[in-house]
Amino acid sequence: MDLQRLKPHFPWITLLVLVAFVGMTDPNFLRPANLLSLAGDIVPLFIMALGLTFAIYIGGIDLSAQSMANMITVVASAYLASLGLWVAALCVVLGFGLGLLSGFITTRLFVPSFISTLAVGGVCFSAAQWLSGNRALNMDADQRDALFGWMIGRTGIIPNELFIAAALLAVCLFIERRTTLGRALKAVGAGELAAAASGLNVTRYKMLAFAVSGALAAIAGLLFSVKLSGGAPTIANGFLLPAIVAVLVGGTPLTGGVGGVLNTAIGTMIVAVIRASMLYFGVQATQQQMVFGLVLIVAIALTIDRSKLRTVK
Amino acid sequence: MSQLLDRDRLIRWAPLLVLVGLVILFALVNPAFLSQRNFARIAIAAAPALMVAIGVTFIIIMGSIDLSMEGTVGLTAVLFCFIFLATGGTLATGGWLAIPAILLVGALIGLVNGLIHVRLRIPSFMASLALGFVGTGAAVLLTGGNIVKIEDDTFRALLTWRIAGFPLMVYVVAVLTLLASFIQSYTTLGRNFYAVGGGEELAHASGLNVRRVRILGFVLAGVFYAVAGILQVAKLGQAESVSGANFMFISITSVVVGGVALWGGIGGVWNTVVGVLIVNVINNGMVVIGLPDYLQDGMLGLLVIVAVVLSTDRRSVSFVK
Numbered sequence: 001m002d003l004q005r006l007k008p009h010f011p012w013i014t015l016l017v018l019v020a021f022v023g024m025t026d027p028n029f030l031r032p033a034n035l036l037s038l039a040g041d042i043v044p045l046f047i048m049a050l051g052l053t054f055a056i057y058i059g060g061i062d063l064s065a066q067s068m069a070n071m072i073t074v075v076a077s078a079y080l081a082s083l084g085l086w087v088a089a090l091c092v093v094l095g096f097g098l099g100l101l102s103g104f105i106t107t108r109l110f111v112p113s114f115i116s117t118l119a120v121g122g123v124c125f126s127a128a129q130w131l132s133g134n135r136a137l138n139m140d141a142d143q144r145d146a147l148f149g150w151m152i153g154r155t156g157i158i159p160n161e162l163f164i165a166a167a168l169l170a171v172c173l174f175i176e177r178r179t180t181l182g183r184a185l186k187a188v189g190a191g192e193l194a195a196a197a198s199g200l201n202v203t204r205y206k207m208l209a210f211a212v213s214g215a216l217a218a219i220a221g222l223l224f225s226v227k228l229s230g231g232a233p234t235i236a237n238g239f240l241l242p243a244i245v246a247v248l249v250g251g252t253p254l255t256g257g258v259g260g261v262l263n264t265a266i267g268t269m270i271v272a273v274i275r276a277s278m279l280y281f282g283v284q285a286t287q288q289q290m291v292f293g294l295v296l297i298v299a300i301a302l303t304i305d306r307s308k309l310r311t312v313k
Numbered sequence: 314m315s316q317l318l319d320r321d322r323l324i325r326w327a328p329l330l331v332l333v334g335l336v337i338l339f340a341l342v343n344p345a346f347l348s349q350r351n352f353a354r355i356a357i358a359a360a361p362a363l364m365v366a367i368g369v370t371f372i373i374i375m376g377s378i379d380l381s382m383e384g385t386v387g388l389t390a391v392l393f394c395f396i397f398l399a400t401g402g403t404l405a406t407g408g409w410l411a412i413p414a415i416l417l418v419g420a421l422i423g424l425v426n427g428l429i430h431v432r433l434r435i436p437s438f439m440a441s442l443a444l445g446f447v448g449t450g451a452a453v454l455l456t457g458g459n460i461v462k463i464e465d466d467t468f469r470a471l472l473t474w475r476i477a478g479f480p481l482m483v484y485v486v487a488v489l490t491l492l493a494s495f496i497q498s499y500t501t502l503g504r505n506f507y508a509v510g511g512g513e514e515l516a517h518a519s520g521l522n523v524r525r526v527r528i529l530g531f532v533l534a535g536v537f538y539a540v541a542g543i544l545q546v547a548k549l550g551q552a553e554s555v556s557g558a559n560f561m562f563i564s565i566t567s568v569v570v571g572g573v574a575l576w577g578g579i580g581g582v583w584n585t586v587v588g589v590l591i592v593n594v595i596n597n598g599m600v601v602i603g604l605p606d607y608l609q610d611g612m613l614g615l616l617v618i619v620a621v622v623l624s625t626d627r628r629s630v631s632f633v634k
Contacts, residue, residue: 106633109618111622112575112633114378114380115569115617115621118562118617119613119614120614122562122614123611125610126607126611126612127611129610130605286453287454288450289453290450290454292446293444293445293446293450296439296443296446297433297440300443301433301434304434304435306434311513311514312431312434313377313437
């Protein structure tokens with residue numbers, strides 16, 4: 001029973017312990033209705049984390065995810081009236097395209113991903129402010145219900161968001177486990193130089209990873225704006241930290257190569273439980289950022305593969 | 314070889330040329346840009362940003378990065394107001410105690426940052442980003458989301474007392490910039506930053522305690538962030554948890570645009586001064602010639618990418634993460 005063999009099992013053990021712990025303190029927490037609504041509420045964050053997983057899996061990072069989601073809430077609110085259902089396609093294409101741009105800047109222009117995505121995030125923020133005129137936009141409630149109402153209703157007692165989350169998770173899992181792209185990303189994450197040396201088109205796959213991250217951040221933004229029936233340039237602020245935490249506590253290290261989208265699902269649930277438990281223990285919402293910042297440091301320290309880092313810069 | 318020489322020379326002088334070009338451009342579009350009042354406006358806007366940027370310059374010279382400045386500036390600004398008010402509420406009656414206290418707090422935050430990065434062996438961009446979130450969270454916690462005001466004329470003289478048209482804080486920043494330049498060029502610590510940035514393994518092999526230098530770098534940066542926090546209070550007369558907002562983007566952009574290479578070992582304080590001026594001249598000039606201010610973040614984004622691309626010698630880099 002050495003620690004290294006146990007390591008992959010840490011995330012779900014953590015989740016079970018946390019759930020049991022909170023459940024013992026407050027039995028109400030374990031009611032199915034409560035758990036389901038908790039899960040439903042975290043779905044936009046989950047989708048963003050799902051995308052981030054791809055960027056982190058290859059050893060990069062996507063700091064533009066939050067600005068992307070912000071911008072998409074504005075785009076979705078501004079164009080819902082004129083484009084109807086097509087606005088969803090516009091959002092995803094925008095996210096994919098801007099992600100591709102981040103990937104291009106990172107791989108072709110040799111700008112480290114935390115800078116390139118920060119810069120693309122800046123562009124997104126400007127675009128969002130320009131498009132919204134720095135105001136909060138509202139969606140037409142009837143139109144939203146008619147076109148996107150299916151996203152946020154309930155089927156029986158299950159929030160519909162959970163179906164969206166499950167579908168996206170399935171797609172991502174398929175990409176990760178059963179496609180060339182998924183295998184290539186694993187190779188890049190495990191050892192980029194070796195992957196390139198064995199003839200893999202590393203540049204293309206890395207760009208695709210950032211594009212997928214962008215597209216999923218856009219979907220997260222779309223769902224969020226549908227939920228709130230509107231958009232604003234800073235409405236999704238506060239997503240980035242828990243999303244990164246979700247990926248890392250799930251067991252995908254900053255160094256990439258191991259973990260994956262299923263880990264992120266568990267990681268998101270851990271984040272959800274931590275959030276809920278903080279409410280039960282009377283930790284105010286304002287303190288959550290501090291707690292998650294500390295959790296992030298611990299999670300990185302526990303998961304990072306130090307053998308891959310010759311010098312830690 | 315001659316090509317390499319040209320490239321080096323170009324990189325060294327390009328930022329200054331860009332700055333001069335920008336000033337000429339904006340002056341041609343709107344002569345009011347060249348007025349003394351406008352220069353003072355740019356200087357006031359640039360003063361806290363320059364302190365943050367100089368702090369992170371030391372880190373970037375080492376080849377690391379620090380993304381904690383928003384949290385550190387916000388927290389130090391808020392704490393400064395609290396201590397200032399607790400010790401009398403005016404500079405003369407004991408409020409001055411807040412200044413050394415806050416510099417110490419800044420150093421402590423930097424120390425924690427450096428220890429997390431070095432001892433836990435976490436890449437600095439993530440360790441500092443996480444700590445930045447903690448800092449902002451702590452500031453929110455302290456203020457409960459409220460604004461803390463300081464109404465002391467003596468302290469506000471940093472902004473209101475003008476010498477030759479420029480407020481006192483500009484001169485304070487100028488002196489501190491000289492100090493930073495001195496640390497960089499004439500102290501062992503300053504030279505060690507370059508040794509670590511130029512080649513960590515070599516520095517280690519020649520007997521340098523690299524971990525100690527790294528931690529001290531973060532401590533030094535923390536002190537400069539704390540100065541920025543104080544100046545931010547002097548400028549606005551108040552502090553809140555978001556007092557440090559946007560400093561991360563602006564300072565990193567400034568440093569890189571000024572010609573400090575992200576890979577470490579190249580550039581220095583004076584590059585950062587030019588970079589901060591470029592960024593602030595652009596921000597100010599865009600408003601002066603009538604462009605909407607929401608374009609600024611997008612502009613900065615493009616600027617930082619161009620700067621990194623230009624400063625990267627692509628033959629020597631195999632891949633980036």
